[in-house]
Amino acid sequence: MSEFLQQIINGLALGAIYGLIALGYTMVYGVLRFINFAHGDIFMLGAFAGFYLSPAINRLFPPQSYWGGLVVLVLSMAICAAIGILIERLAYRPLRSRPKLTVLITAIGVSLFIEYTCQHRLVFDAAPKRFPDLIPATIWHAGGVAIGTNQIIVLVTTILLLLGLTFIVQRTKIGMAMRAVSFNEQAAALMGVNINSVISFTFGLGSALAAAAGILFAMNYASIEPLMGVQTGLKAFVAAVFGGIGNLPGAALGGLILGLIETFAGGVPGLSNYRDGIAFAILILILLFRPAGLLGKSVTEKV
Numbered sequence: 063m064s065e066f067l068q069q070i071i072n073g074l075a076l077g078a079i080y081g082l083i084a085l086g087y088t089m090v091y092g093v094l095r096f097i098n099f100a101h102g103d104i105f106m107l108g109a110f111a112g113f114y115l116s117p118a119i120n121r122l123f124p125p126q127s128y129w130g131g132l133v134v135l136v137l138s139m140a141i142c143a144a145i146g147i148l149i150e151r152l153a154y155r156p157l158r159s160r161p162k163l164t165v166l167i168t169a170i171g172v173s174l175f176i177e178y179t180c181q182h183r184l185v186f187d188a189a190p191k192r193f194p195d196l197i198p199a200t201i202w203h204a205g206g207v208a209i210g211t212n213q214i215i216v217l218v219t220t221i222l223l224l225l226g227l228t229f230i231v232q233r234t235k236i237g238m239a240m241r242a243v244s245f246n247e248q249a250a251a252l253m254g255v256n257i258n259s260v261i262s263f264t265f266g267l268g269s270a271l272a273a274a275a276g277i278l279f280a281m282n283y284a285s286i287e288p289l290m291g292v293q294t295g296l297k298a299f300v301a302a303v304f305g306g307i308g309n310l311p312g313a314a315l316g317g318l319i320l321g322l323i324e325t326f327a328g329g330v331p332g333l334s335n336y337r338d339g340i341a342f343a344i345l346i347l348i349l350l351f352r353p354a355g356l357l358g359k360s361v362t363e364k365v
Contacts, residue, residue: 064206069325075213075282077321078220082275083298084305084313085227086268092244092308093264096162099169100149101272102295103176104142106288108273109193109280110186111138116194131196135219135277139270146269147262154265155258180288190287193280216278223274224314227267231310236263244308293338297324300345306355315356320344 083105090098112134119137123130153172157165181188200211231237239260242250251257279294280286297320305316320341328337348355 065329067205067207069329070322071207071209071213073322073325074318075216075321076325077301077318078216079275079279079282079317080294080298080301080321081314081317082220082223082271082278083295084302084317085224085310086272087299087302088305088308088310088313089240089264089268091302093240093261094154094158096165097169097299098154098265098268099166099295099299100172100176101268102291102298103173103180104146104269104272104291105276105279105295105298106180106286106291107145107176108138108142108276109286109290110180110276110288111141111273112196112277112280113191113193113286116196126195126198128197131215134196135274138277139273142273142276143266143270146265146272150262150265155261177288177292186288188288190285193284193286196277196281212278212281216282219274219278220314223271224310227271227310230267236260240264297338297341300341303345304348304355306357309355309357312355312357319356 083101086101086104087097090096090101115134115137116130119130119134123133149172153168154165157168180186197211197215201208202210229237231240239250239255240263242253242255243257243260247257250260275298276291279290298317301316301320302313303316304320305312305314307313323344324337324340327340
């Protein structure tokens, strides 16, 4: 039982990270109806932003302090939000009227550009780097189950960010504009909604969440490198499809379930070597039997 509970804790911590990244995928899809495959690389840039910001923040706050860690998190989110807006402005906006396949290929190109540029020795270098300890590391033991400070921070931060995102989308004017553009872009424009501003805000918000996931991932797994967003980003995309692409609660739920499945598979003899492939097996099954995802709804297109 203690091992079972331990795996649940580990799975929830991993799934919360997948969920945060999946929220960015699902927001962009909900507004623009395309998948931003460079989103996983924003996750990587968030981790590196925290890596380079941490020494400077430690001069203002005591090392491994909660306030210092919070400042690193917020600044990394702000940096990646600006990067996300810049990518949308330079790479996606000129192609908005083009076929979706053109934008999809561009997204893959942007992703490859970021990955290989960041591997250059004048940028981040390809060698893995150890992520600094942002907060005091403490492990509590109860009933044979161990839970660390970083795992608690991951779960609490994810819940707070999800609540904040829900408030923005459901209770603010910009959130109402996002929902209007998602429902009918042309009608929203006729009602005076600034489409460009709404789309830029969506990219910025999604990129900020990816940066937060990058910081939380690095806190738990310590090592970061320029290709860390490739596999993690793809798994988060699977989580978004699993929960229902375009559905915010579905993205979070899909991330949690995927994290639990992957963690439990890693502890089963004979399956541990295939834990990374399980996510893509789930994607195939979902596309075959429930293309709309767990919380998604099938939409009939008018011809």
